[in-house]
Amino acid sequence: MKRIVILFIAAAIIAFLNQNAFAGIVFSTDFENGVSSVISGGTLASTEGYSDYGFGSQYYWDDGKEDGAVTLNLSHLPQHSTIDLTFYVAIIDSWDGNTHRVGWPAPDYFNVSIDNNEVFHETFDNYDGLDDQSYKGPYLVYRAALARSGGDNDSAYIISLENISHTADTLTIKWYASGDGWQAGDDESYAIDNVIVTANPVPIPPTLWLLVSGLIGMVGFKKRYLR
Numbered sequence: 001m002k003r004i005v006i007l008f009i010a011a012a013i014i015a016f017l018n019q020n021a022f023a024g025i026v027f028s029t030d031f032e033n034g035v036s037s038v039i040s041g042g043t044l045a046s047t048e049g050y051s052d053y054g055f056g057s058q059y060y061w062d063d064g065k066e067d068g069a070v071t072l073n074l075s076h077l078p079q080h081s082t083i084d085l086t087f088y089v090a091i092i093d094s095w096d097g098n099t100h101r102v103g104w105p106a107p108d109y110f111n112v113s114i115d116n117n118e119v120f121h122e123t124f125d126n127y128d129g130l131d132d133q134s135y136k137g138p139y140l141v142y143r144a145a146l147a148r149s150g151g152d153n154d155s156a157y158i159i160s161l162e163n164i165s166h167t168a169d170t171l172t173i174k175w176y177a178s179g180d181g182w183q184a185g186d187d188e189s190y191a192i193d194n195v196i197v198t199a200n201p202v203p204i205p206p207t208l209w210l211l212v213s214g215l216i217g218m219v220g221f222k223k224r225y226l227r
Contacts, residue, residue, distance in 0.1 A: 027197040049146030063189035069176035080199035090191040097125025097132040105181035
């Protein structure tokens with residue numbers, strides 16, 4: 001009877017370990033084959049000049065603020081402890097960064113939220129220069145005459161957000177613009193592409209592996225020597 005109990009405990013632990021083994025990439029898209037049904041809020045559009053910077057031929061364009069966000073809804077996620085989110089973003093037309101001048105249309109923020117918790121909130125600037133935007137990460141292209149430009153330059157970045165705390169089996173990610181100076185439409189907009197969402201496994205304590213080995217070893221010992 002004790003051997004059965006030990007085996008049951010060991011099997012339960014192994015099942016837990018196996019469940020975590022399935023964590024990994026849970027969603028990815030480059031929009032080249034259309035828009036997944038789990039994404040809403042934007043418009044599939046030609047990347048035009050952005051195709052030279054890894055965007056392919058199509059991306060997901062939008063000019064919405066909080067109430068017009070691009071939204072990704074996922075369900076049935078494997079057990080996990082954190083998620084990683086990587087995507088390309090095109091910052092299109094006359095974004096004005098942090099500029100604080102009387103009557104000037106700024107600031108202009110690009111945001112990402114996960115389950116309504118904001119995890120990215122940075123200004124971008126295609127007008128005054130990199131010193132006038134809060135985001136200081138590397139760029140794919142900066143202030144170039146690309147897609148949808150009405151006389152203004154565009155920029156593009158790879159955004160990587162790692163180890164964001166998350167354990168639920170559902171996930172809602174939103175991309176949107178904000179700021180008192182935000183001017184939607186042909187004046188200011190954005191697009192996302194090459195979206196990858198990764199669910200990171202729950203860390204397995206080394207002692208758990210030792211426990212499984214010990215339990216199985218106990219069963220083997222009893223079977224061999226206690227007949």
